[in-house]
Amino acid sequence: MAKFLNTSATNFFLEELIKNAKERLILISPYLRLNDRIKELLEDKNRLKIDIRIVYGKSDLHPDEIKWMQQLDYIRVSFCKNLHAKCYLNEDSCIISSLNLYEFSQVNNNEMGILIKKDDDIDVYKDAYEEAQRIIRISDEVRISLDEVKTEKVEESPNSNTPSENIGKLTSSKLAAKHKIKTNELLDKFVELGFLTLNENGKHYLTDQGKNIGGEFRSSQYGGYFLWSENMDI
Incomplete structure (x- = not known):
């Protein structure tokens, strides 16, 4: 039977869902800004070569997140236009929640959600898993690369009196x-x-x-x- 989750319970069971993933992990959240604890858990899953799919829906993916993801070989990231769903799954459990995978939301917002166990609610879990797969299919996989902002002094054009706007x-x-x-x-x-x-x-x-x-x-x-x-x- 589905279990109701408040804010603290959602964060707790989300961490447990990530920790307990043995084969696959799907994280769907419009806003993506991971806290240090979630990053540690995902880094551990990456070391274990767990297949991790992350889908986000807002184009302002922070450069720090991109640089972190560049280091991980088993995380694939996709962008889904008009995404509003927040859903987190491994092979045994699913959380459907109002919680974004965003550190501000995890600390400051009042959230609600439900925890679904595959063994207890197999039809509900299956429907959620299939919808998550559909969202992945319609998403555009992101090639994680980033040209770092260059802040060093840039030579001025010999025909220009305007200094580089990024100096200093x-x-x-x-x-x-x-x-x-x-x-x-x-x-x-x-x-x-x-x-x-x-x-x-x-x-x-x-x-x-x-x-x-x-x-x-x-x-x-x-x-x-x-x-x-x-x-x-x-």
């Missing part, structure tokens, strides 16, 4: 590394200072105050990222 700029991850803190800690600090704000899905947006201190938002085919002055005092 660092991405959030590089600025965090410079100050020997985690990227998430840096972003949280910038929210606290009013340089960034968060929407209900945990996505960061640059504020006017952030722009005034030199922050910039840039878009690329792999998503958006922020640039900051390399001389910022954290």
